[in-house]
Amino acid sequence: MNKQIDTLKKVRNFLLTTISELSTGQLNKIPAGFNNNIAWNLGHLVATLEGICYKRGGLTAYISEEFWEKFRSGSKPEGDLSAEEIENIKTLFASSADQLAIDYDQQLFGGYTSWSTRYGVVIDNIDDALQFLLYHEGLHAGAIGTLKRLV
16 A cells, blocks of 8 residues: 555544544534634545545546535535534545545556646645645644644
8 A cells, every 4th residue: 555545544543533522513613713623624634635636636536526515625614514414524534545545556546637736836646646635634633633622
C-alpha cells in the first residue's frame, strides 16, 4: 500500500476514535466564533478526497453530487444532521480511504489533469494529490480537535 494512503487511514481511524464518545448534538454544535462543526469537517474531508483524487483524476466519484455540494470547499453546515446521516459520514470517512487504496493499487489514476490549488501548489498527478490531501487532512484534524474541546 502507498505510504501516504496508509498515513491517511491511520489519521482517519484516530479521528474517529477521538470523537466516538460525542453525541449527535455535540457533533452538530457550532461554537461561537466558528462557522462549521465536527460533522461538517468529516463530510468535508470525504468530499475533498473525492474531489482531489477522483474528480481531478478524471474518474467518477463514489459520493453523490448532493453529498459533494453539501460538503465541498466553500460550503457550510445548513442545519443539524441526523444521527443516521452522521453515521453515514463516519462510514464514508473510513471506507473512502480504503477504496482509495484499492483504486491506487489498481493504478486507476493515470489520467490525472494538472491543476493548482488556491495555495499555489501545483498538482500534476495522484501522488502530488495525496501529498496535498495529507496537508488538508491535517488542517481539518486540528479544527476537529479544537471543536471537540469547545463542545
